[in-house]
Amino acid sequence: MSMRLDPWGHFAVEDYEKLLKEFGIQPIDQVLSQYSLEHIYFTRKVIFGHRDLDVWFNKFLHGEKTAVLTGFMPSGYPHLGTAMVYEELKYFQQKGVFVKIVIADAEAYAVRRENRNEVIQRGLDFVAHAIAWGINPDKAEFYFQTEMPSSYYRLIQMFSRKVTQAEIEAIYGDLAPAKIIAALTQAADILHLQLDEFGGYKYVIVPVGVDQDPHLRLTRDLADRFKHELGFERPASLYHKLMRGLDGNKMSKSRPEYAIHLNESLEIAEKKVINALTGGRITAEEQKRRGGEPWKCTIFELYTYHLIRDDKRLEEIYYECTTGKILCGQCKRNASELLKQLLKNHQDSLKEVFESRLIEKLVKKPLF
Amino acid sequence: MSMRLDPWGHFAVEDYEKLLKEFGIQPIDQVLSQYSLEHIYFTRKVIFGHRDLDVWFNKFLHGEKTAVLTGFMPSGYPHLGTAMVYEELKYFQQKGVFVKIVIADAEAYAVRRENRNEVIQRGLDFVAHAIAWGINPDKAEFYFQTEMPSSYYRLIQMFSRKVTQAEIEAIYGDLAPAKIIAALTQAADILHLQLDEFGGYKYVIVPVGVDQDPHLRLTRDLADRFKHELGFERPASLYHKLMRGLDGNKMSKSRPEYAIHLNESLEIAEKKVINALTGGRITAEEQKRRGGEPWKCTIFELYTYHLIRDDKRLEEIYYECTTGKILCGQCKRNASELLKQLLKNHQDSLKEVFESRLIEKLVKKPLF
Numbered sequence: 199m200s201m202r203l204d205p206w207g208h209f210a211v212e213d214y215e216k217l218l219k220e221f222g223i224q225p226i227d228q229v230l231s232q233y234s235l236e237h238i239y240f241t242r243k244v245i246f247g248h249r250d251l252d253v254w255f256n257k258f259l260h261g262e263k264t265a266v267l268t269g270f271m272p273s274g275y276p277h278l279g280t281a282m283v284y285e286e287l288k289y290f291q292q293k294g295v296f297v298k299i300v301i302a303d304a305e306a307y308a309v310r311r312e313n314r315n316e317v318i319q320r321g322l323d324f325v326a327h328a329i330a331w332g333i334n335p336d337k338a339e340f341y342f343q344t345e346m347p348s349s350y351y352r353l354i355q356m357f358s359r360k361v362t363q364a365e366i367e368a369i370y371g372d373l374a375p376a377k378i379i380a381a382l383t384q385a386a387d388i389l390h391l392q393l394d395e396f397g398g399y400k401y402v403i404v405p406v407g408v409d410q411d412p413h414l415r416l417t418r419d420l421a422d423r424f425k426h427e428l429g430f431e432r433p434a435s436l437y438h439k440l441m442r443g444l445d446g447n448k449m450s451k452s453r454p455e456y457a458i459h460l461n462e463s464l465e466i467a468e469k470k471v472i473n474a475l476t477g478g479r480i481t482a483e484e485q486k487r488r489g490g491e492p493w494k495c496t497i498f499e500l501y502t503y504h505l506i507r508d509d510k511r512l513e514e515i516y517y518e519c520t521t522g523k524i525l526c527g528q529c530k531r532n533a534s535e536l537l538k539q540l541l542k543n544h545q546d547s548l549k550e551v552f553e554s555r556l557i558e559k560l561v562k563k564p565l566f
Numbered sequence: 567m568s569m570r571l572d573p574w575g576h577f578a579v580e581d582y583e584k585l586l587k588e589f590g591i592q593p594i595d596q597v598l599s600q601y602s603l604e605h606i607y608f609t610r611k612v613i614f615g616h617r618d619l620d621v622w623f624n625k626f627l628h629g630e631k632t633a634v635l636t637g638f639m640p641s642g643y644p645h646l647g648t649a650m651v652y653e654e655l656k657y658f659q660q661k662g663v664f665v666k667i668v669i670a671d672a673e674a675y676a677v678r679r680e681n682r683n684e685v686i687q688r689g690l691d692f693v694a695h696a697i698a699w700g701i702n703p704d705k706a707e708f709y710f711q712t713e714m715p716s717s718y719y720r721l722i723q724m725f726s727r728k729v730t731q732a733e734i735e736a737i738y739g740d741l742a743p744a745k746i747i748a749a750l751t752q753a754a755d756i757l758h759l760q761l762d763e764f765g766g767y768k769y770v771i772v773p774v775g776v777d778q779d780p781h782l783r784l785t786r787d788l789a790d791r792f793k794h795e796l797g798f799e800r801p802a803s804l805y806h807k808l809m810r811g812l813d814g815n816k817m818s819k820s821r822p823e824y825a826i827h828l829n830e831s832l833e834i835a836e837k838k839v840i841n842a843l844t845g846g847r848i849t850a851e852e853q854k855r856r857g858g859e860p861w862k863c864t865i866f867e868l869y870t871y872h873l874i875r876d877d878k879r880l881e882e883i884y885y886e887c888t889t890g891k892i893l894c895g896q897c898k899r900n901a902s903e904l905l906k907q908l909l910k911n912h913q914d915s916l917k918e919v920f921e922s923r924l925i926e927k928l929v930k931k932p933l934f
Contacts, residue, residue, distance in 0.1 A: 304720075307723070308727040344720050346716055347715070347716055348713065348718075348719060351716060351722075355751070356675070358743045358746075358747040359675060359679060375730070376726040376727050378747075379747065380726075382743065428934070566720065
C-alpha cells in the first residue's frame with residue numbers, strides 16, 4: 199500500500215524508515231558524519247531526514263546568504279510540538295542564520311475557516327512564544343501572510359501557471375479552491391525570500407514536521423520550473439519526528455487534552471503528565487522483572503525532545519526504565535518537576551515579552 | 567440540451583433569447599421603457615440584456631458613488647469588438663460615472679501562458695487605444711492585475727474560503743489551478759472598488775460580452791457571501807452581443823484575418839471588408855429580385871455597431887438591401903470608406919496619445 203502524507207490530516211507517522219524510502223527524503227546520518235551539527239535533535243535522530251541539507255550547509259559555510267524559514271498555523275495554542283520548531287529556529291539563529299517566521303493566517307482563514315480576529319490574535323501569540331522560547335527578535339522577521347506586498351502575491355499567480363490539477367490532487371487528494379491557493383501561498387512563503395526585494399536569501403532551509411513534506415516537494419518543483427524566469431534555487435528542508443500526544447496519538451491542537459501547551463497552568467500540566475501513556479507493564483511486579491518499554495512511552499518522549507539536554511542523563515533514564523529500576527509513577531513525578539520548571543521559565547519570559555509591547559512593533563497586523 | 571457559456575472558448579452566441587431564459591439575464595426592454603438610455607447600443611439592442619441595471623441606474627440618479635468597470639485581456643490587439651466596450655465605457659463616463667479599466671495580465675500569463683513582456687506591452691496598448699477612442703483619462707483609472715496592493719490580493723484569498731470546487735467546475739468545466747485563481751482574481755477586480763481604500767464605489771456596473779457572464783454570476787454570489795464581512799453589494803452587469811468576425815464566426819484575437827484591428831492599415835482593412843461574408847444572394851439577378859439578408863451580413867453588423875450613428879440612415883440601408891436596391895459590392899465599398907475614416911481618426915488620436923507619453927504616467931508597470 200502506498201503511503202500518502204496529508205498535511206491537513208491528523209495521523210501519526212510510525213514508520214520513519216519507510217517514509218525515507220517512499221518519498222526520497224534523505225536520512226540524516228550521512229550529513230551528521232560530514233558536518234558538525236551539535237543539537238540534541240540531530241544526535242538523537244529527532245530530526246531524522248532532510249532534503250539538500252548538505253547543499254545548504256555548504257553554502258552557509260562558504261558565507262552565502264542563508265535563511266531558515268518556517269510557518270505556524272495560528273489555530274489553537276503553541277504546545278510542546280510547536281516548541282520543537284522554535285528550538286530548531288533558535289539553533290540556526292545562534293549559528294548566525296537569518297530567521298523568518300510565517301504566520302499562516304490566510305490558510306487558517308480559508309482552509310480551516312477560523313474566525314479572523316482570533317486567527318490574528320493567535321498569530322501574535324505564536325510570535326510572542328517564539329521570542330519567549332529564545333528566538334532573538336533582532337535577527338528574525340515575522341509576518342502575516344495577509345500583510346505581504348503584491349510581489350509576494352504575484353508569485354502565487356505565477357505559480358498557478360506551472361502547476362497542474364493532477365499534481366495538487368496527487369498531493370492533497372482534493373482540489374478545493376482554498377487548498378490550491380493555500381498550497382501556492384506556502385510555496386510563495388518558502389520562495390519569496392530569494393527575491394531581492396525580500397533580502398535575496400538564495401539558500402533557505404525549512405524545518406518542518408514530516409507531515410509537511412508534500413508542500414516542500416511542490417515548492418521544490420516550482421523552484422525548478424521558475425529557475426529561468428526568477429532565478430530560484432530549491433529550498434532545503436529538515437524533517438523532525440512528530441511529537442505524540444500524551445495518549446500516544448499525534449499531538450494536535452484539536453485534541454488539547456493530550457497536548458502540553460506552552461501557556462498551560464503548571465497544575466494542569468502536572469495532571470496531564472500523571473495521566474500520560476507510558477511504556478510500563480501491567481503490574482509493578484512485572485515491570486520490576488522485565489523492565490519498561492521507553493520506546494512506547496510519551497514521558498520518555500518528553501525527556502528526549504524537551505526535558506533532558508544531557509545525552510548521558512537520558513541514557514541513564516533509559517537504562518533505569520528498561521532494567522526495571524524505576525517505575526512509571528516515580529518517573530512521571532520526575533518528568534513533571536522538570537516540565538513545570540521548563541514551563542515556568544518560558545511563561546516568565548513570555549510575560550516579559552508581553553509587558554515590553556515588543557510584538558506590536560515587530561509584526562504588522564493585517565487590515566482585514 | 568443545456569447551454570454552457572465558456573469565457574475561454576470561442577463559440578459565437580446565436581440565440582440571445584435562449585440565453586436570457588437559461589441564465590436569468592434580464593432583457594433590456596423593461597429598463598429602456600423606464601429610463602432614458604440614449605446610446606445606439608441600447609436602441610439597437612446590441613446591449614440586449616443586463617443584471618440589476620435598474621438598481622444601479624437608480625443609485626446613479628440618486629447621486630450615489632457609482633463606477634463602471636471592465637477588463638481587457640491583453641492578448642492579441644484591440645479590434646472592433648474591443649472598441650464596443652470602449653464605446654460603452656465612454657458613454658457612462660460622459661454621464662459622469664467613474665471609469666476603471668483592468669488589464670488582465672495575470673490571467674494572460676497564467677491561463678493563456680503568454681509571454682510576460684509582450685503581455686505588459688499589449689496591456690499598455692489597450693489603454694492607449696481606450697484613450698484614443700475617447701475615454702477621458704482624467705476621469706478614469708487603469709491598472710494591471712499584477713500591480714495591485716495586497717488588500718486586493720487579500721480578497722482573492724478570502725474568496726477562496728467561500729467557493730467550492732463544484733461551483734467552479736460547473737462554470738468552467740475545469741479546475742486548473744490557474745483558472746481558479748484567474749476566476750477569483752476577476753471577482754476581486756469587480757468587487758475591490760467597493761472597499762474604502764479603492765474609493766468606496768458601492769455601485770459598480772460591468773459591461774461585458776455575454777460570454778463573460780459566468781464570471782459575473784460567481785462574483786455576484788461572492789458579493790452575497792461577503793456582504794456581512796465586507797459590506798459588498800452585488801455588481802450590476804450589461805451584456806452586449808458578440809461582434810462576429812468577417813467570416814461570420816466569432817471575432818477573435820486568435821483569428822486575426824477575420825477581425826478589423828484598430829491599428830490595421832487602411833489598405834488591409836479595405837481588403838478584409840471586400841472579402842467579408844454578406845447576406846447577399848448567389849447571383850446579382852436573384853438579389854435584385856429577392857433582396858439581401860442583412861441579418862446574416864457582417865457588413866451590416868459593422869454599420870450597426872460602429873459605422874452608422876444615425877438610426878434613420880441605418881434603416882435606409884436595411885431597406886435598400888432587403889429590397890434589392892443595392893448590391894453587396896457597392897455596399898462594401900460604402901462600408902469600407904466609412905471604416906477607413908473611422909480607423910484614420912482613431913489612429914490619428916492614437917498617435918497623439920503615444921506622442922504625449924501619457925500612458926507611462928497613467929499606468930504603473932508591473933515589476934515582474
